[in-house]
Amino acid sequence: MTLAWQIVIAAVTGLVIGTVLGLMVWRLWMARKQREEVLSQQVAVLDSLEVLCMALAQKQVELSEAAIRISALLDTLPDSISPKVDLSDFHQFAQTCQQFDRGNARKALTPRMRHQQDSYRWQLEEEYQGRLEACAQRLETVLPAWRSGLGATDSFR
Secondary structure (H helix, E strand, O other): OHHHHHHHHHHHHHHHHHHHHHHHHHHHHHHHHHHHHHHHHHHHHHHHHHHHHHHHHOOOOOHHHHHHHHHHHHHHOOOOOOOOOOOHHHHHHHHHHHHOOOOHHHHOOOHHHHHHHHHHHHHHHHHHHHHHHHHHHHHHHHHHHHHHHOOOOOOOO
16 A cells, blocks of 8 residues: 555645646746747837838828827837937927827817817927937937847837
């Protein structure tokens, strides 16, 4: 009977060790998968920033729209991203644009109110244009360094 118990104990011990090792491998695999997903999302953000900078330079998007989108995308990047560059103009202008109605609230405006908001927004865009274009150029020049800092390939070009 003692030999049978020894075999049972050895089998149970083997199962416990196998289960623990399996859980450790699974956790490592999940952590790696999560890191890859985060990196993929960050690369997509950098790609979007690059597209927005090009669209802004080619005047395919309004300054206010670009600033709002760029500001939101920049907020998703890690604080540790380097080199650091001053992109505060995007954030400031995006904050300024918060006063304008968007979506359903804009649709609910009378045509006259919508035109008034548009006129004021266009005036603000004129005032900020030089600063935002310079800011976009700074962003464009730093994107390759950010991309390599993430360990990502240049997937856009």
